[in-house]
Amino acid sequence: MSNNPPEIHDVPNPEDQKSFAETALELGGKSAKESRRTGVIDQADDQVEALFAPQYQTVNSPAHRAVWDKRPSCEMFMSREPVLPDEVRTVMDESLKIVKKHRANGSIYDQQQKISETVLRSLSDVGYWGLLVDRPFGGSGASFSAFAPFLTRMATHEPTVAGLASVHGCIGAVDPIRTFGTQEQKDRYLPDLASGRKLSAFALTEPCAGSDLTALRTRAELRGEFYHVTGEKLFITNVVAGRTIGLVCLIEEKPSVLIVDLPAEENDSFRLKKYGLYALRRAYNQGIIFNDFKVPAGNLLQPAKGDGLTIAYHGLNLGRIALCATAAGTLRLMMASMLPWVKFRETYGQVIASRELVQRRLGRLAGMIVACDAMVAWCSGLIDQGYRGEMECIIAKIMGSELQKEAAVEILMKTHGGRSFLHGHLFGDNVHEYLAPCIYEGEGEMLGMAFFKSLVKNHGMQFFEPIGKALQKAGIRKPRFTNPAHIWALKSAMIPYAGWMIGQTVNRGKGIDLPKMAPSLRQHAEFAMDALQRMPLKISGTMRKHQLALADRQCRMATLSHDIQSLLTILCTSLYAARQENTLVQEAASIFCREQRNQIEACHPSDSFFREVTALGNAIVEEGFPPIASLQGEDVLMPYAQQ
Numbered sequence: 001m002s003n004n005p006p007e008i009h010d011v012p013n014p015e016d017q018k019s020f021a022e023t024a025l026e027l028g029g030k031s032a033k034e035s036r037r038t039g040v041i042d043q044a045d046d047q048v049e050a051l052f053a054p055q056y057q058t059v060n061s062p063a064h065r066a067v068w069d070k071r072p073s074c075e076m077f078m079s080r081e082p083v084l085p086d087e088v089r090t091v092m093d094e095s096l097k098i099v100k101k102h103r104a105n106g107s108i109y110d111q112q113q114k115i116s117e118t119v120l121r122s123l124s125d126v127g128y129w130g131l132l133v134d135r136p137f138g139g140s141g142a143s144f145s146a147f148a149p150f151l152t153r154m155a156t157h158e159p160t161v162a163g164l165a166s167v168h169g170c171i172g173a174v175d176p177i178r179t180f181g182t183q184e185q186k187d188r189y190l191p192d193l194a195s196g197r198k199l200s201a202f203a204l205t206e207p208c209a210g211s212d213l214t215a216l217r218t219r220a221e222l223r224g225e226f227y228h229v230t231g232e233k234l235f236i237t238n239v240v241a242g243r244t245i246g247l248v249c250l251i252e253e254k255p256s257v258l259i260v261d262l263p264a265e266e267n268d269s270f271r272l273k274k275y276g277l278y279a280l281r282r283a284y285n286q287g288i289i290f291n292d293f294k295v296p297a298g299n300l301l302q303p304a305k306g307d308g309l310t311i312a313y314h315g316l317n318l319g320r321i322a323l324c325a326t327a328a329g330t331l332r333l334m335m336a337s338m339l340p341w342v343k344f345r346e347t348y349g350q351v352i353a354s355r356e357l358v359q360r361r362l363g364r365l366a367g368m369i370v371a372c373d374a375m376v377a378w379c380s381g382l383i384d385q386g387y388r389g390e391m392e393c394i395i396a397k398i399m400g401s402e403l404q405k406e407a408a409v410e411i412l413m414k415t416h417g418g419r420s421f422l423h424g425h426l427f428g429d430n431v432h433e434y435l436a437p438c439i440y441e442g443e444g445e446m447l448g449m450a451f452f453k454s455l456v457k458n459h460g461m462q463f464f465e466p467i468g469k470a471l472q473k474a475g476i477r478k479p480r481f482t483n484p485a486h487i488w489a490l491k492s493a494m495i496p497y498a499g500w501m502i503g504q505t506v507n508r509g510k511g512i513d514l515p516k517m518a519p520s521l522r523q524h525a526e527f528a529m530d531a532l533q534r535m536p537l538k539i540s541g542t543m544r545k546h547q548l549a550l551a552d553r554q555c556r557m558a559t560l561s562h563d564i565q566s567l568l569t570i571l572c573t574s575l576y577a578a579r580q581e582n583t584l585v586q587e588a589a590s591i592f593c594r595e596q597r598n599q600i601e602a603c604h605p606s607d608s609f610f611r612e613v614t615a616l617g618n619a620i621v622e623e624g625f626p627p628i629a630s631l632q633g634e635d636v637l638m639p640y641a642q643q
Helices: 020-027 032-049 062-068 086-105 117-125 144-155 159-171 174-180 183-195 308-344 356-385 390-421 426-438 444-474 484-506 519-533 535-552 554-578 583-601 607-623
Strands: 200-203 219-223 226-237 244-251 254-261 270-273 285-296
Touching: 032 308, 062 390, 062 444, 062 519, 062 535, 062 554, 086 117, 086 144, 117 159, 144 159, 144 308, 144 356, 159 174, 159 200, 159 226, 159 308, 174 183, 174 254, 174 308, 183 244, 200 226, 226 244, 226 254, 244 308, 254 285, 254 308, 308 356, 308 390, 308 426, 308 607, 356 390, 356 554, 356 583, 356 607, 390 426, 390 444, 390 554, 444 484, 444 535, 444 554, 484 535, 519 535, 519 554, 519 583, 535 554, 554 583, 583 607
Parallel strands: 200 244, 219 244
Antiparallel strands: 219 226, 226 285, 244 254, 270 285
């Protein structure tokens, strides 16, 4: 299915209604400033929802329905192999050839050890930068379900090149112009963005505005035919002089996005702020300082609904899937580097590949790879179907970044030991690259709370907001259900909620109809769905217990959010593995699912689990692992003479 921009649909004006969260903050005694700024974020969220047809909005998304529906369809959690037109396949294959050739020739980096301009231009020549641009504008028009797994392939050869494709096509200028640009803006910009004559970035973060995007300070003032921009942006990947950026700034105190062509050289109104950064060492990441910088008025993006935050949030979802896809490639590199070493390294007369702890690491790493592949396939397919995908993309981002971090430290580093810190070693050279994605596209725990907020929003508005308003009207700050006056004041608001509670108690869902799958995978899928179906009462009970103070119970929200995310990864990973023919891939998926279950249930691993995971690790040593079949392991650094 095409990844064309979604049709805009009418929704109630968010300025005419307060959100559940905003009402709760006010009733909970928060400051007017905090309530107002939280309301801005809620309005931006509502405006993004307005971009999608009702059946594809968050309340109808698979993640939401997995919890709140009585009997959700299994089809919502199953991915399909993407259709790959010949012209798209050619662009992808030629792009991989270029990167492999330059890596083999030692010419992939320039003198500053960044991806060289020669490589960037060569990729332009074969259409790499236009994969997500529609064909009428000179691109390939690839579906996102084809683009995302291709990033995994590219990341196995050069993760930074994969990341730059995401920066350019997902969170850079391509997606904002494709989705929100006028026909004139598309005609003017997309052909150059597709050809690579213009490479792009997205300037959102500021020194005081990261997770809190209501703290933006960069401003643009319209004077005649130009906006005059003043302010500072920070941590902008792929920004150098001459790039095209999507710039989020305040225009008449409203977040807006300007498409900005940066000058070829720095001047009095435009300067790059250079700083030392451990991560992203193969790409340029710099700040930008604007001082009365002129941008043509025709470069303002004006969505039919919403503002600049609406535009930013839309592209970030695509970037979150891309991050997980890149992590899947990086995990493959880790495994490929481990196999030669574990067959070479001996302790007490035996290669460490024969040791249970090492076998367990390989088995666990295999499970991580399959889980990331599963989430990439599922989420990218939902995007192509037309879903907003916010909740699902958050899961993919958090899972991919956390698994990459864990694999780097607990598996790769510990297996290679002291050699991990040698110059030229995969871990030592890239440790910051493995940790930083936990921050990219939104810090993980903050995103986890955003996931929970999206999950409970409709339930809160339907049942708890009327109760809150009744309390406010009656002047009751702390309701006591032993107080007849309180019960009387809440009677009308409580009746619908009481009916919902009764329905949940006496009419629980019966799971879903699963496809044919291996018994172990079926067991995991059934566990996940059964646990998800029990979540409504648990979530609602938490909301009822903490009432208006729930907004401050971040630890409780984060814990519930984590469990629900884990259950959804179990469900999707087991269903993904069920359609894979290789038994090692299926066993790896089962290992991942069992680990997730142990965490959710707070159980110690059983002896049977240890037997399964070490058997898988041993099989990988002996037979290899299909997802890394095309990769060669790195050379053993500082080899010693074996006796």
